Amino acid sequence: MKGALLVVLGCLSLASAYGDIAAKHFEMDIHQFESDPAAVFAAWAAHNGKTVAAQDLQARLPIFVSNVAGQISRLGLKEGAMEVNGLADISREEFKQTHLGHVSKSLFTELGVGKHRKEPFRYENVPLPRAVDWRSKGIVGPVKNQHVNGSACGCCWAFATTGVTECIVAMYTGQPIALSEQQLIDCDRAGPWYDLGCDGGDFQGGIEYITENGGIDTEADYPYLAEDAKCEFKKEGKSPRDATLDGFMHVPARNETALAQAVSQHPVAVAVCCGDNIDNWHQYTGGIFEIPNTDIPGGCTDPLDHAVVVVGYDTTEEGQDYWLIKNSWSTTWGEQGFFKVRRNVGAPLAAFGLATQPGYPVKKGVNSKADPIRTDIWDSQAGSTQAVLVS
16 A cells, blocks of 8 residues: 555645646736836747747737737726736637647547546445645646647647656656656557647547556656657666556446545546637736636536646635636636636536546555555545545
8 A cells, every 4th residue: 555655644735836827827907008018028039938029029019919909899898907918929720720629529539539438336335524735745746838939739638647657657756857758759559548739639648548548758868859760679678666657447427426535535637628729828927817708607618629627626716616626728828827717607518617527547556456445535625735634
């Protein structure tokens, strides 16, 4: 029971690392932006540690101005201050091409991939804690950035795969680990997984690849290139002994209670719909993410074009339930790379379709059929970080 023991004894509080997450974005004055957008752009770039070459300024400045003006309009602001995230110099088309990449269900059907299986739900009798935040347990790795070096690589599925796998492996070892997205992009290509590298894929296929490959390499040994490359078979076979999995398990679809039960035990990978609301996703800076003026509770549910990792849930002081989710768009987006969406919206597929096809890796010593289900990990009233192992 190595993993089950270490997840209790090896917990490290990350509260300080994720504190004050709302104050990290660039804050600009609207009147100053309207009078001197170039100066605001320069200040924004400096705030985000970006160096814009002279030859790129003519291209990036108009994109920045268009994005910020659109954000002002959507928020209905006339004056005062407004936060702008670190992706404001990327066009709508660039963002859609480079920051998504989950293959839709219709493509799965076209490929003839029968991935969905019926299996008993392991956590159906688990009582729900009031709040969960796996970041406080020291198992959630740093937010990564799938868009580097200007490359157009739609590989969110690979980041969701490594993101949830890193959590499960850390629960087993008691130590955080960074795993290789590039190995998935390069090597997880053939059947039965049918993932498509920078052209999209599915975290279930990624997890099943890791299982059948006998593990996955670390990010340090097989670094991210943000492009399709030839599989490095010598690296592929050098996976750390503990970075192995024993399968994939679905969480019952159309069931936010089941998803919360699973998340109370460990993080879970999900697919979400960005769809026609891409500008809202692009410009999100914090708070509970919602699409204004929509008749669909919780936003769109199709296509499922982005993959992320649910790492917790909670309720605001005003009584609004929400999910806490890790993204792969860098720490300059959202709440240091995380975001929140409404929970218990009353729609079958939940906010943005995240209850359509949730799932997670299985690892012996953590969450296999032979392992005891952990209870009292979280204080039922306050989401405490005091963990208790109950066999």
